[in-house]
Amino acid sequence: MSSKYERLRLKNQLCFPLYAASREVTKKYRPYLEALDLTYTQYIAMMVFWEDKKLNVKELGRKLMLDCGTLSPVLKSLEAKGYISRTRSRSDERALDLVITEKGEALADRAVEIPESVAGCISIEAEEAAELYRILYKILSKGEDVNDK
Secondary structure, eight states, rough: GGGGGGGGGGGGOOOHHHHHHHHHHHHHHHHHHHHHHHOOOHHHHHHHHHHHHHHEEHHHHHHTTOOOHHHHHHHHHHHHHTTTTEEOSSSOOTSSSEEHHHHHHHHHHHHHHHHHHTTTTTOOOOOHHHHHHHHHHHHTTTTGGGOOO
């Protein structure tokens, strides 16, 4: 490949190892999540519910960096499993209010060991993980601390 096209080499792309690492890490979650009958997207949504208890679709989408079209089937499935309830907002009929149910709360007890189990499958030190976390959020937030939003 001529130097003109050097930037097109896969090995020179930041996007590729990010993509591949994301897929690999998500794959590590699969056996733990299958035991809970959750997809990865359902799991991260439940993590928000375990923390916030009640929010609307727009707030959930912002926290998960997902659009409404992606969230709709996830929320329908979580509701069908009895983990959340969805109701029309009283203040804005177009909006949906989301609330975790008792069954959804109880699921946290079954999921509490997952982060540690998955971390044990990933071969980086705690300091490296903290630095990677900082760098990834820097990319996602364009330098802003997204946890403060």
